Structure formats: structure tokens, C-alpha cells
Amino acid sequence: MDVGSLNVILIHDWLTGMRGGEKVLESLCRRWPTAPLYTLIHKPGSCSKTIEDRPIVTSILNKLPWVHSYYRYLLPFMPWAVGWTLPTCDAVISSSHCVAKGVTPPEGALHFCYCHTPMRYAWHMQESYFDERGWGWPKRWLANLVLARLRDWDRRSADRVSHFIANSHVVRQRIRDCYDRDAVVIHPPADTHFYCPADVVRENYYLILSAFAPYKRLDLAIEACKKLGRKLVVIGSGQDESKLRAIADANIEFLGWQPDEVLRDHLRRCAALLFPGEEDFGIVPVEAQACGTPVIAFGKGGATETVVPWPRPDATGMWFDEQTIDCLASAMESFEQHRAAFDPQRLRKHALQFRLERFEEELFGFVAKVMGLEQRLAA
Numbered sequence: 001m002d003v004g005s006l007n008v009i010l011i012h013d014w015l016t017g018m019r020g021g022e023k024v025l026e027s028l029c030r031r032w033p034t035a036p037l038y039t040l041i042h043k044p045g046s047c048s049k050t051i052e053d054r055p056i057v058t059s060i061l062n063k064l065p066w067v068h069s070y071y072r073y074l075l076p077f078m079p080w081a082v083g084w085t086l087p088t089c090d091a092v093i094s095s096s097h098c099v100a101k102g103v104t105p106p107e108g109a110l111h112f113c114y115c116h117t118p119m120r121y122a123w124h125m126q127e128s129y130f131d132e133r134g135w136g137w138p139k140r141w142l143a144n145l146v147l148a149r150l151r152d153w154d155r156r157s158a159d160r161v162s163h164f165i166a167n168s169h170v171v172r173q174r175i176r177d178c179y180d181r182d183a184v185v186i187h188p189p190a191d192t193h194f195y196c197p198a199d200v201v202r203e204n205y206y207l208i209l210s211a212f213a214p215y216k217r218l219d220l221a222i223e224a225c226k227k228l229g230r231k232l233v234v235i236g237s238g239q240d241e242s243k244l245r246a247i248a249d250a251n252i253e254f255l256g257w258q259p260d261e262v263l264r265d266h267l268r269r270c271a272a273l274l275f276p277g278e279e280d281f282g283i284v285p286v287e288a289q290a291c292g293t294p295v296i297a298f299g300k301g302g303a304t305e306t307v308v309p310w311p312r313p314d315a316t317g318m319w320f321d322e323q324t325i326d327c328l329a330s331a332m333e334s335f336e337q338h339r340a341a342f343d344p345q346r347l348r349k350h351a352l353q354f355r356l357e358r359f360e361e362e363l364f365g366f367v368a369k370v371m372g373l374e375q376r377l378a379a
């Protein structure tokens with residue numbers, strides 16, 4: 001029996017756009033094309049056809065009017081909302097960064113959780129999401145109470161997972177810290193076929209591709225470019241957009257969300273990608289390097305597994321040690337002095353370690369081994 005013949009149920013936190021987690025889910029959907037997909041919130045048409053073309057079961061939260069615009073504020077209700085009674089199956093595979101890993105598998109089924117991170121809102125990034133909002137003590141007290149209960153639920157619900165798969169060594173350690181469980185590390189996939197170099201001239205501007213969330217620290221990139229008088233192109237949108245636009249100057253250009261072809265074009269033409277936040281893994285730096293583009297990243301979190309820092313001979317970018325304007329600006333100046341040392345072909349070779357084929361071989365091979373099955377990847 002082949003692993004692709006398993007009767008599988010897929011779980012994902014929410015379907016509101018194509019980001020790194022959805023690209024992992026897309027691989028699962030290709031492997032099990034008829035598997036039902038359970039999710040809290042679904043915005044129809046927001047994901048790829050591979051994901052959309054299957055039975056999608058949503059939670060009661062999806063019935064709320066205009067929920068796609070405020071679903072993150074429903075965090076306290078999400079543990080309750082994943083209380084589906086799942087039908088009989090061989091395995092449940094959850095793609096989780098919030099509450100998806102908390103589903104209860106049917107009797108006799110194994111639960112594989114591909115963990116992008118333990119719930120960051122309640123654990124390691126609570127300060128970025130809540131404490132910096134300038135709330136008075138009543139709101140802070142209530143938030144701390146809710147988050148404490150979420151952590152308790154999150155810790156207890158980890159027992160519903162048979163096998164954890166972490167997307168990075170950083171997340172593996174977080175799983176140990178939060179759940180007292182170990183995990184196998186399988187890095188997520190980058191589309192190294194689509195993201196590839198082209199015979200175009202590199203230009204003298206920096207690039208940001210990101211959602212505008214507080215922990216992304218896009219303010220550092222804007223302020224560093226202002227300090228140095230450098231041009232910065234920012235692609236993305238999100239909750240901090242008005243705040244970021246307010247601190248920008250004439251050298252900072254906001255393009256909003258753009259199609260993948262536009263992202264690739266900028267990755268091929270920019271001087272370097274700026275990656276100032278601490279990420280669980282971060283697929284964008286890999287896509288940049290697949291295009292032959294160096295990355296200037298905060299030297300903590302997932303970037304330490306994807307970006308090789310100068311002055312190593314195999315360097316693919318720069319790390320900066322502190323999330324300050326001066327530290328990032330200094331790394332940018334150092335990059336400009338050594339820009340010729342970053343060979344695009346060397347960067348692409350490094351990025352190929354994270355190609356889709358490697359991810360699927362490792363992930364489906366792990367599931368097949370645990371289930372005592374053969375692994376035969378589709379042609």
C-alpha cells in the first residue's frame with residue numbers, strides 16, 4: 001500500500017490567502033487530492049485551485065458576517081471552534097500555527113502535525129502582538145487572562161498529536177519548550193522552479209516582501225533606509241500599513257500586494273532583500289536566494305537556517321545582531337562594500353536545498369515510515 005492511498009483528513013487554521021503555510025498545505029492537497037479539508041475560516045478564491053478544488057469544511061466562526069476582516073480578534077473562541085467530530089480515517093494531518101493542531105483525531109487514527117510554530121500570539125511573541133499596543137491596565141489584565149487560558153489549552157491539546165513535524169530547528173525547540181515534546185525537522189518548500197535568476201540588470205534599491213504585522217519589524221527597514229538615503233520598495237499590506245506609511249519618506253515606495261510575477265521581477269532586480277523580523281522559518285529569503293538575490297536578515301530565528309552570513313566564503317547574505325536602526329544600517333553599508341562577493345549562482349545552489357521535491361520526499365517518506373507503508377511520489 002502506498003502512502004498516497006491513505007484515507008487522510010487535512011486540517012489548516014484558516015484559508016484567507018497564499019502564504020508559506022498555504023504552500024505546505026498545497027503539497028498535502030496534491031498528494032491527497034480528494035481529502036477533505038477542515039478550516040476555521042475560508043475566504044473563497046483566496047487560495048490556489050489545488051486547495052480550493054476539494055471538500056472544505058469550515059467552523060461556525062465562518063458564518064459570522066464579514067468575518068474575513070476581523071477573524072484574528074476571534075482568537076479566544078478558536079480552541080472551541082476546532083472541536084469538529086471527524087469521520088473515520090487512517091490519519092489526520094494538520095498544518096498549524098494557531099489552533100489546528102488541537103483537533104481530536106477519530107479513534108484509531110494517527111495525528112501528524114506540521115507545526116509552523118506553537119501559537120505565537122500566546123507564547124514567544126505575546127509582547128509584539130499585545131503589550132506594545134499602549135493598552136491601559138484593564139485591557140492588559142483581560143488579555144493576560146485570555147492568553148494564560150490559551151496557553152493552558154494549547155499545552156494540553158498537544159497530547160492529541162501523535163507526531164510533531166517542525167518547519168525549522170527553531171520551532172523544534174519551541175515545541176520542546178511549550179509542549180515538552182520532540183519533533184522531526186522538515187523545512188518547508190520553496191518554488192525554485194518559478195523563482196530563478198534572469199538576465200536583467202541589478203538596480204540600487206532594497207526590497208521588502210511581507211505582511212505588515214508588528215513582529216515583522218518593517219519599521220526598522222524603513223528607518224534604516226531613511227537614515228542612509230536608500231530607496232526601498234515595499235510589497236505587502238496589513239494592520240500596520242498606516243503606521244508604516246506615516247514614517248516613510250520619498251525614497252520609500254509602497255506597492256501593496258502584487259502577483260507572483262511582480263514579486264519575482266523585483267527579486268531579480270533589487271540589490272538585496274531586507275528581512276528584519278524574527279521568523280519561524282521564512283520562505284521569502286529562500287525565494288530571494290533562488291533568484292540570486294542576497295538577503296540582509298536579523299540573525300535570529302529561521303533566517304539562521306536559510307541565510308549564510310558574511311564573511312563565510314559560502315555567504316548568501318548578511319546577519320545583523322540587534323533589532324535597531326543603527327545595526328541594520330551598518331549591515332546594509334557592509335553589504336554595499338562587499339556586494340560583488342555574492343555570486344548569484346552560489347546563492348541559487350544554496351536555495352535548492354529547500355526545493356519542493358526535497359520537502360515532499362522527506363515529509364511523505366516520514367508519514368510512510370510511521371504508517372509502515374511504501375512511499376511512491378507521483379510523477
